[in-house]
Amino acid sequence: MTEPHHGIHIQGLSKRYGSGDTAVLALKDVNMQVAPGEVVGLIGPSGSGKSSLLKCLGAVTDPTAGRMTLGGQTIYDNGWQVRDLRALRRDKIGFVFQAPYLIPFLDVTDNVALLPMLAGLPNGQARARALELLRALDVQHRARAMPAQLSGGEQQRVAIARGLVNRPPVILADEPTAPLDSERALAVMRILGEMARAYHTAIVVVTHDEKIIPTFRRLYHIRDGVTHEEAGQARPLA
Ligand SMILES: Nc1ncnc2c1ncn2[C@@H]1O[C@H](COP(=O)(O)OP(=O)(O)O)[C@@H](O)[C@H]1O
Ligand SMILES: [Mg+2]
Numbered sequence: 657m658t659e660p661h662h663g664i665h666i667q668g669l670s671k672r673y674g675s676g677d678t679a680v681l682a683l684k685d686v687n688m689q690v691a692p693g694e695v696v697g698l699i700g701p702s703g704s705g706k707s708s709l710l711k712c713l714g715a716v717t718d719p720t721a722g723r724m725t726l727g728g729q730t731i732y733d734n735g736w737q738v739r740d741l742r743a744l745r746r747d748k749i750g751f752v753f754q755a756p757y758l759i760p761f762l763d764v765t766d767n768v769a770l771l772p773m774l775a776g777l778p779n780g781q782a783r784a785r786a787l788e789l790l791r792a793l794d795v796q797h798r799a800r801a802m803p804a805q806l807s808g809g810e811q812q813r814v815a816i817a818r819g820l821v822n823r824p825p826v827i828l829a830d831e832p833t834a835p836l837d838s839e840r841a842l843a844v845m846r847i848l849g850e851m852a853r854a855y856h857t858a859i860v861v862v863t864h865d866e867k868i869i870p871t872f873r874r875l876y877h878i879r880d881g882v883t884h885e886e887a888g889q890a891r892p893l894a
Pocket of ligand 1: 700
């Protein structure tokens, strides 16, 4: 069988919590394909399974059945699961959360450089990589600032830099624009699109944010644990 080489491929994924009478089937039939360089939206009402799907995608929890490959590697296949989930998360997945969760006593550069340092890159190289991303995200002038000195939009850009710094093939963003005004929310989406293309990253954005929904070319709706794909309003790039 040919293995898709990059991006995200999910087939017939399900997730059950608990067993017996109290079991909850949070995901019933999830199918999703995200190409390298693509940003897709994931939307759905409360309780529909968004967080459960993000946890499976992020290798934070194990699915119950189905198949999932990330960045060309099979992570889960009907009960079989990759052994070293920590290494997998470190190498394959970048997380961008709503609250940026920056480390308050490290400056902006070291907040971004910490992950590659922990992965064993020499400090100088890790900082150089952090600065390159801060430049790409237009916050290089804040490189020596502490997180508390940043605006909300700047914090979110730093959080995006941190999500990208280990060059993961997959980025999972949970409500990344929720605290931002329209202009900054659209700027964050533009940046995510540019980063996806520049680094061949597959990005999933979970959102309720009406402001950014028109920016997606493709969306997945999830209802009662079942995904439905639909075309978004944004035009495909030439
Ligand atoms: N740890 C858990 N144990 C039992 N049920 C859970 C757990 N987490 C989520 N659920 C249930 O799974 C369903 C989907 O929840 P969730 O994935 O959090 O949806 P969403 O993020 O879209 O609100 C809900 O019915 C929820 O109550
Ligand atoms: Mg949730």
